[in-house]
Amino acid sequence: MKKFELFFLSMTALLLTSCAPKVVTDMYTSEFDALSPDSVRVFLMNEKVPEQTLAIGTVKVVDGGLAAKGSFEQVLDLAVKATAQNGGNGLVITEHRMPDTRSTIHRIWGTMLRMPETESDTSVVKGSLDRALAQPADNQYMQTYQSPYEEIKKRNENAPRNILRFSVGPSWMTSNFQVGNKIYESKCGVDVEVDYDHVWVSGFGIGVNYLHNYTSFEEGFAQRLNYIGPSLVLALPSDKWRWDMAMGFGYCSYSESVGKVSVSESHIAPLMRIGLEYKVSKQIALGAQMNMITVKLDKPDDVVLKENEFYGIRRIGLQVGMRYYF
Incomplete structure (x- = not known):
């Protein structure tokens, strides 16, 4: 035989093998001899198995790695043969996945059984196989794979589309801040935040955020920060709980005052928010959130910064409040 023909036949055999569904078994015991596939009785997930039945292992028939073709009848036949080969005379189908974006074939999972010989009558076995093959695609033991995006979308179908938040907290x-001759490495202030989000079924959305911060110092010095701007939102709800995060850039007005003297400047600043809320009624929820804002200020000429140091304000806030769904 020519080398080309040998290579062609080898590749053909390899492709045929790769395209076939893959049968994987996990045996609990190997004490039973192989049986004929005709003696294997098939059970659906909701069917009761006979008493004195022993589970001897599990079997799954899945995609072999390429675009394999496998009907439900074909993959069930492979599972039945694997059961018989390992000494089982019963097979419980525990899961069946239809062809989807992950695979072009049917895939099944099952438990292999060893039943009393009296439960393997030929007519009973044939009837059980016919019932399994006649099951509609929406039977309870059949499941269709859902991507994470589809699962998020399903959870968001009944979630609120519009959310208004009122939050307050420390x-x-x-960032280091100097007042007179004293350098503050940390200083607590008060945040008041109002947010509006519109979220689509996908879980993504857009929002508008307003934040006011007030901080006072022992020297009679006061610091105020007002931020307003748009944001991108991601929400992940459940029946009662709802987690979300937002990231935006907006207009920030910063001011310092001592007595009646004050100075101010304006900049574009980033704002990040992460929140968790609990739904207490159809339209009302209670929630907590954390925000972070960084404002880069105009540096005076006489200020010398270290490497990787910036001149400005960085704040982290923790707030609680009410949410209104509409």
């Missing part, structure tokens, strides 16, 4: 300045 915030801490994490």
